[in-house]
Amino acid sequence: MIVALNNKSNLTNTEFKDYYQELLKIDRNNHDIILIPSMLNIPLANSDELKIGSQDVSSFGMGAYTGEVNTKQLLDSNVEYCLVGHSERREYQRVSNSDTNTKIKVLLEDKIIPILCIGESKEERDNNTYKEVLIKQIQEGLVNIKDISSIIIAYEPIWSIGTGIIPNNGQVEEVFEIIKKFLPNQTILYGGSANEENIDELKKISLIDGYLLGGLSLKPNKLQQFLNRL
Numbered sequence: 001m002i003v004a005l006n007n008k009s010n011l012t013n014t015e016f017k018d019y020y021q022e023l024l025k026i027d028r029n030n031h032d033i034i035l036i037p038s039m040l041n042i043p044l045a046n047s048d049e050l051k052i053g054s055q056d057v058s059s060f061g062m063g064a065y066t067g068e069v070n071t072k073q074l075l076d077s078n079v080e081y082c083l084v085g086h087s088e089r090r091e092y093q094r095v096s097n098s099d100t101n102t103k104i105k106v107l108l109e110d111k112i113i114p115i116l117c118i119g120e121s122k123e124e125r126d127n128n129t130y131k132e133v134l135i136k137q138i139q140e141g142l143v144n145i146k147d148i149s150s151i152i153i154a155y156e157p158i159w160s161i162g163t164g165i166i167p168n169n170g171q172v173e174e175v176f177e178i179i180k181k182f183l184p185n186q187t188i189l190y191g192g193s194a195n196e197e198n199i200d201e202l203k204k205i206s207l208i209d210g211y212l213l214g215g216l217s218l219k220p221n222k223l224q225q226f227l228n229r230l
């Protein structure tokens, strides 16, 4: 299975060096680990043992785009994967579905694998508009992309991210079935408060191809317990 570790905006260079050594000691039990550090820590993740992802990418190429990091720079730091449209970027940086589409195209051109994050808010879940919201995120995110085969989808209900609340298995299954209807061959990850305690329940869902972990990514010991149970 794929286990992607989203460090978010955590760990200074100094802290990351220790953390990375701990991570390298982990027994991966044949799972594919993708480490997604904050940008400044990417060059420090220099072992071939763990694949590297970026938390975002510029929609533009090399050039006069202050504050951006482009695909060529990511490639040169051995980045193979990139999150697109994580809910925190949708919320705080106003990344739109159209932006996710542009970023995916830019990534595919340079053969970096996009991980398109989709998810509904608590309000959208409660007022029963979540299905339309998720379908729109998929359709608009993938519009006019000829070959979507390499793209990974991560379903992360926003109300579950960092809250300790996870959807029940029926809720996860329902969404995975909707995604599979549109994208039958896509790899789909689950993200949102997944941890070493709830993995026994989550792993009963056969449609899940892997996990995107935030909080747990920062705790190598607990991550080891998670991997042992996976």
Ligand code: PGA
Binding pocket: 006, 156, 160, 161, 162, 163, 191, 192, 193, 194, 212, 213, 214, 215, 216
């Ligand atoms: P969490 O974060 O595991 O801390 O809920 C997941 C994510 O935001 O990718």
